[in-house]
Amino acid sequence: MVPTEHYLALSFVLFTIGVIGVLTRRNVIIILMSIELILNAVNINLVAFSRHLGDVGGQVFAIFIITDAAAEAAVGLGIIIAFFRNRSTILADEMDLLKW
Amino acid sequence: MHHSYFLDYLWLIPLFPLASAFLMLVIGRSLSKRAVDVLCVGSVFLSFLHSAGAVWQLLGLPPEQRAVQNVLFDWVGGVFRTSDGRLGDFVAEWGVLLDPLSAVMILVVSGVGFIIHVYSTGYMAHEDGYYRFFGYMNLFMFSMLTLVMANNLLLMFVGWEGVGTCSYLLIGFYYLKKSASDAGKKAFIVNRMGDAGFLLGLFLLSATLGTITFSSAGRPGLERILAIPEAVAISGLGVGAPVWTAIALLLFVGATGKSAQIPLYTWLPDAMEGPTPVSALIHAATMVTAGVYMVARMNLIFQQSVIALEVVAFVGALTAMYAATMGLVQTDIKRVLAYSTISQLGYMFLACGVGAFVAGIFHLMTHAFFKALLFLGAGSVIHALSGEQDLEKMGALWKKIPVTAKTMLVGTIAIAGFPPLAGFVSKDLILEKTFSREADIFFKMLWGIGILTAGMTAFYMFRLFNLAFQGGSRVAHDAEHHVHESPKSMTVPLMVLAFLSVVGGWIGWPKALGGGEWFSKFLEPVVAHVPVPGEAAHPHLSHFAEYSLMATSVAIAAAGYLLAQFIYLRREGLADALAVRWHGIHNLLYRKYYMDEIYDALFVNRTKDLASTMGAFDRGVIDGVGVDGTAWLTRFSSRISIFWDTWIVDGSVRLGSLMVWLSSYPVRMTQTGLVQSYALLIFVGVLLYLGFALLGAPELRGWK
Numbered sequence: 001m002v003p004t005e006h007y008l009a010l011s012f013v014l015f016t017i018g019v020i021g022v023l024t025r026r027n028v029i030i031i032l033m034s035i036e037l038i039l040n041a042v043n044i045n046l047v048a049f050s051r052h053l054g055d056v057g058g059q060v061f062a063i064f065i066i067t068d069a070a071a072e073a074a075v076g077l078g079i080i081i082a083f084f085r086n087r088s089t090i091l092a093d094e095m096d097l098l099k100w
Numbered sequence: 101m102h103h104s105y106f107l108d109y110l111w112l113i114p115l116f117p118l119a120s121a122f123l124m125l126v127i128g129r130s131l132s133k134r135a136v137d138v139l140c141v142g143s144v145f146l147s148f149l150h151s152a153g154a155v156w157q158l159l160g161l162p163p164e165q166r167a168v169q170n171v172l173f174d175w176v177g178g179v180f181r182t183s184d185g186r187l188g189d190f191v192a193e194w195g196v197l198l199d200p201l202s203a204v205m206i207l208v209v210s211g212v213g214f215i216i217h218v219y220s221t222g223y224m225a226h227e228d229g230y231y232r233f234f235g236y237m238n239l240f241m242f243s244m245l246t247l248v249m250a251n252n253l254l255l256m257f258v259g260w261e262g263v264g265t266c267s268y269l270l271i272g273f274y275y276l277k278k279s280a281s282d283a284g285k286k287a288f289i290v291n292r293m294g295d296a297g298f299l300l301g302l303f304l305l306s307a308t309l310g311t312i313t314f315s316s317a318g319r320p321g322l323e324r325i326l327a328i329p330e331a332v333a334i335s336g337l338g339v340g341a342p343v344w345t346a347i348a349l350l351l352f353v354g355a356t357g358k359s360a361q362i363p364l365y366t367w368l369p370d371a372m373e374g375p376t377p378v379s380a381l382i383h384a385a386t387m388v389t390a391g392v393y394m395v396a397r398m399n400l401i402f403q404q405s406v407i408a409l410e411v412v413a414f415v416g417a418l419t420a421m422y423a424a425t426m427g428l429v430q431t432d433i434k435r436v437l438a439y440s441t442i443s444q445l446g447y448m449f450l451a452c453g454v455g456a457f458v459a460g461i462f463h464l465m466t467h468a469f470f471k472a473l474l475f476l477g478a479g480s481v482i483h484a485l486s487g488e489q490d491l492e493k494m495g496a497l498w499k500k501i502p503v504t505a506k507t508m509l510v511g512t513i514a515i516a517g518f519p520p521l522a523g524f525v526s527k528d529l530i531l532e533k534t535f536s537r538e539a540d541i542f543f544k545m546l547w548g549i550g551i552l553t554a555g556m557t558a559f560y561m562f563r564l565f566n567l568a569f570q571g572g573s574r575v576a577h578d579a580e581h582h583v584h585e586s587p588k589s590m591t592v593p594l595m596v597l598a599f600l601s602v603v604g605g606w607i608g609w610p611k612a613l614g615g616g617e618w619f620s621k622f623l624e625p626v627v628a629h630v631p632v633p634g635e636a637a638h639p640h641l642s643h644f645a646e647y648s649l650m651a652t653s654v655a656i657a658a659a660g661y662l663l664a665q666f667i668y669l670r671r672e673g674l675a676d677a678l679a680v681r682w683h684g685i686h687n688l689l690y691r692k693y694y695m696d697e698i699y700d701a702l703f704v705n706r707t708k709d710l711a712s713t714m715g716a717f718d719r720g721v722i723d724g725v726g727v728d729g730t731a732w733l734t735r736f737s738s739r740i741s742i743f744w745d746t747w748i749v750d751g752s753v754r755l756g757s758l759m760v761w762l763s764s765y766p767v768r769m770t771q772t773g774l775v776q777s778y779a780l781l782i783f784v785g786v787l788l789y790l791g792f793a794l795l796g797a798p799e800l801r802g803w804k
Contacts, residue, residue, distance in 0.1 A: 023780050031776075092776050099773025 007048035015041035028083075028090045032076050039069045106153035110170045110196045113150045113206060114249060116143040117241035124235030133230055140234035141217045144241055148210040155203045163625055169251055171195035176254060190310055197251035197314055201626040204461055205248035205393055208468045212385045213241050215593040219476050220377040222589030223483060233273060233375065240266035244386050248393060253302050253312040256394065260298065260358065263387045264291045270382060271374040283370035290367040294357015298394075301350030305401070308343050314397065341404070348401050348408030351394065352415075359391030359445045361419045366696055368442055372434040376479030379434060384441045384475050385468040392448040392464050396457045399627045403455065410542070413453020413534070417549040420446030422693075424556040428563070429679075429689045431491045433478045436564050440515065441471055443553060447530050450550060454543065456533035457627035458620045462608050463530055466522035469604045470514040473597035474561075477508035480586045480594065481568055485579045491564065496573035501585045505569045507594040512565045514601040516558035517657045524654070525605030527554060532610075532649050536641045554653050558660030566668040612646040 014037050021034025043062045050058030084090050120143035128136065158166055177191040198206075217237060224233050243262025250256035265288075272284030306312050355361070360368035371383045382388070395402060395412065402408055420443045427439030444467045451460035482489055484501050498505045514521040517528065531554070535547040575583065585591065609615025641649075667674050679686045688694070770781070 019783060023776055023783065093774055095775060096773035098775065098778075099771050 004048050004052040007044055011041045011044040011048065013041075014038075014044065026091045026093055028080050028092050028095075029077075031092060032073065032080075036069055036073070039065055104157055106150055107157050107168045107198065108170070109150070110154055110168065110198050110249065111172055113147050113154070113196070113210070114242045114245035116146040116150075117238040117245070119143060121235050121238035121242060124231050124238065128231030128235055131231060133225070136231045136234050137221050140238050141214070141221060143238060144210065144214045144217050147241065147245065148214045151206040151210045154198055155207055158198055158200075158203055166625060167197065167199040169195055169197050171251070190306060190312075192252045192254040192312060194255060195251040196249040198249065199626050200623045201393075201396060201461065202248050204465055204623070206245060208465050209241070209244050209248060209386050212468050212472050212597075213244070213381060215596055216377050216381040216385070216472060216476065219380075219479070219590050219593040220375075222587045223377055223479055224375065225587075227375070229273070233270075236266055236269045236273070237378075237381070240270070240382060240387070244390070247390055251314050253305065253314075253398075256397070257295075257298060257302060260354075260390060260394075261295065263382070263390060264288065264295070264358070267291075267371070267382050267387055270378040271371045273375055273378065274373070277373070279370075280373040283367075283373040287367040287371050290364050291357045294354045294364050297350045297353025297357070299354075301347050301354065304343070304350060305347050308347065344401055344404035345407050348398070348405050349411060351398055351401070352408065352412055355391030355395050355449070356415065357391075358394075359388050359449070360442045361391070361415055361446065361449060362422060365419065365423065365442050366692075366699060369435050369438045369692070372432070372438050376434065376475060376482060379438070380472045380475035380479065383438065384471040388441060388445060389448070389464045389468065392445065392452060392460055395449070395452045396461050396627060399452070399457045402452070403629070409453050409455060411453070413450050413543075413546055416446045416449025416451075416453050417534075417546045417553075418446070419443070420450060420553045421549045421556070422446075424553045424560065426689055426692050427560045428556060429686055432489050433481065433491050433494070433564060433568065434475070434489055436491070436560060437471070437474055437478060440474075440557065440560065441467075443557065444471065444515070447527060447550065447553070450534060450546060451530040454534045454537040454546070455629060456530060456537075458623045459526065459529040459533050461623060461627075462605075462619055463526035466514070466526040466601070466604050469597055470511045470521075470523055470601040473507060473511040473594060473601050474515065476590070476594055476597065477504050477511060480504040480590055481508075483586050483590070484583050485575060486582050488576065488579055491567040493574050493576055493579075494568040495571045495575065496569070497575075497583070498569040500583045503585055503591045504594060507591075507598040508565060508569065510598040510601055512561045516561050516661060517554055517653060519650075519654065520602075520606070520609075522601050522603070522605030525608055525610065528650055528653055529608065529610065531653055532641065532646060535649055536645075551653055551656055555656040555660040558657040559664050562661050562664035563668055566664060570669055610646070612643050612650075 018034045018036075018038035018041060021037065022031050025031055025034065043065055046058040046062045046065070050056060050062075080090055083095070087094070089095075117140075120139045123139060124131075124136070131139070154168075158168060161168075172194045175192050175194040179190070217234075220233070220237065224230055227233065240263060243259045243266055245259070247256055247259025247263060250259060268284045268288040271287050272281045274280045302312060353364075357364040368383060368388065372379055374383070402412065423439045423442035423446060427436050427443065430436045430439060444463070448460040448463050448467070451457070451463060480501065481494065481497065481504060484497070484504070485494065488494070510521070514523040517524045519525075531547060531550050534543055534550055537543040573580070606615070608617055608619035611617055667678070691697075772778075
């Protein structure tokens with residue numbers, strides 16, 4: 001029986017790697033992948049607490065988040081392709097259209 | 101047809117030519133010559149038919165009722181106070197009046213007009229602007245008929261101006277020719293001066309009398325007011341009052357312009373630049389006689405002033421002789437006829453001036469016949485010679501164009517005043533009336549001038565005839581081959597006019613020669629003599645005296661004829677020798693007394709000087725100080741405004757924006773537009789929030 005703290009530690013590590021990836025990498029695809037890591041860290045967290053508290057609601061939400069992540073990956077990749085067609089780049093630091 | 105149809109529809113007479121003139125204006129360009137002929141000549145013919153019918157029905161009325169009016173509508177009207185305080189009900193109607201005077205005029209105008217229109221179809225056949233020519237001619241017919249049929253002075257003035265405009269348009273018909281367009285302008289401008297006199301006379305008359313209507317059923321017309329002595333006495337405007345002299349002389353100024361009398365005659369010789377039918381219709385037969393008609397129409401006014409009548413007579417006689425002397429030496433066939441026209445118009449004014457208005461109108465009518473004939477004949481000669489107008493380059497045409505030559509001979513005899521042709525009857529009547537006006541040397545002198553002019557008339561007309569038709573040929577070689585008689589459309593009008601020139605005078609055949617003087621009786625109601633207080637009784641001439649006068653005038657005409665035969669046929673070269681011998685006089689006459697040059701120096705160039713002075717004033721003061729000065733002021737004030745705008749208004753706005761720009765600097769630094777920097781900010785923010793939240797929640801600090 002693995003104690004809940006271990007799951008939380010794994011989740012913390014994954015989350016930290018995800019955040020560092022999002023903030024530091026230039027390639028948008030890698031940033032998307034890092035976001036997946038963050039989501040999965042949350043999933044682990046939800047499932048761990050679900051088991052710890054004996055409440056199945058956390059696992060239900062984990063399933064929702066997996067679905068959401070899939071949808072997000074589809075939409076995100078679509079946006080990246082469209083963007084690449086227009087600007088010939090997928091590097092995040094060259095995407096500065098928000099400041100016109 | 102109703103028994104007074106023509107009298108009820110008098111107003112139609114001027115409208116036929118107006119309608120076809122309008123059609124020419126609108127669709128004339130697209131019509132064939134044939135269609136133009138039918139419309140334009142046809143409309144004048146309709147006018148003539150209506151005129152003839154109307155005069156026929158007028159003759160059916162008793163003499164005292166022979167004044168028929170059609171009033172279409174009140175044209176200008178209103179109530180006002182005259183200069184002496186009376187209330188005047190001034191109305192100028194658009195109305196036509198047919199009385200014996202206008203009856204004569206509409207028959208002459210529409211009849212001779214119709215003949216000349218027919219002639220024009222032949223003469224103008226090869227000209228460009230055929231429809232334009234006939235459109236103008238028809239417009240002229242409308243204006244002239246309006247002029248002679250108007251029932252008041254103002255409407256007459258409309259026609260008066262209308263014929264002036266058409267005259268201008270037709271003189272300048274060959275508008276690409278500089279001399280023609282100049283002549284048109286000259287005619288128009290000289291006439292304008294006369295018209296000013298006409299207008300002033302009209303204003304003075306309406307201010308004095310309160311009416312300008314000739315005779316009117318409901319309202320007191322000119323005739324009625326002046327004809328009733330009590331009315332004249334009540335108004336304090338008795339016979340001989342100075343105001344009548346002023347009105348009459350002002351109106352006469354108008355007449356001198358239109359009828360080419362001294363001093364406003366210079367335009368008429370130049371008007372010969374127009375096509376020959378125009379010269380015949382407008383500048384010989386009809387328009388130029390409008391002045392005579394007007395004086396006759398206003399005879400009641402003129403008869404109020406002895407001075408005005410004497411001025412009219414004197415100017416007429418002087419013009420008659422003066423123009424005749426210039427006609428003696430001119431070499432352009434049309435110019436000889438033009439001076440002759442001026443001279444004959446002088447006779448008509450002489451007649452009016454001695455109170456013989458009947459004689460003036462009578463001569464107007466006969467002159468219309470023979471002068472139209474002479475002009476059309478001259479046109480036929482010009483036509484035959486391919487456009488040659490110089491008498492020095494004619495000669496021996498008698499056999500080559502026989503119809504033209506014979507009809508011209510009839511016209512020449514008629515104007516020279518040989519019995520029994522028309523010119524003799526009317527001219528003799530004028531001379532007789534002048535001689536018998538008063539036993540005063542003034543009138544005897546006028547008679548002397550008249551008789552001298554008659555001699556000159558015979559001389560220059562036979563000179564013209566001899567140079568053109570007799571003697572040896574001086575025709576240029578090129579033209580010689582093409583000499584041909586004119587087509588029927590031209591010769592038939594000549595024959596008709598020749599017939600009229602012979603018999604036209606018979607309706608006024610003098611009693612002394614067994615005639616009835618029917619013409620005088622017909623016109624008498626309109627131009628009845630108004631006795632002037634203190635005037636000498638007119639000495640009635642015995643038959644013997646009349647015979648002697650006639651014999652004198654015929655003798656002097658014969659002398660003129662013989663002199664012309666002698667100089668131009670019997671003695672070759674005598675004419676040139678005389679011209680050299682009397683070089684000074686010949687040149688003076690040939691150059692028209694240098695009157696054009698004198699007028700140029702006195703008036704035309706002075707007007708131009710005035711215009712250039714005005715122009716300089718315009719450029720310097722109006723444009724320079726006024727317009728440019730205003731522009732400078734505007735520019736100056738706008739500069740001040742610009743300074744204020746740029747530095748104060750805009751400056752404060754820009755200062756505000758600069759402040760915002762400066763103070764926003766730190767905020768702007770955080771806005772990188774890069775999504776990752778925003779994510780970092782969010783992340784740090786969440787961490788900070790969580791940190792504070794956890795620190796501020798002590799119960800969680802013991803979380804295990």
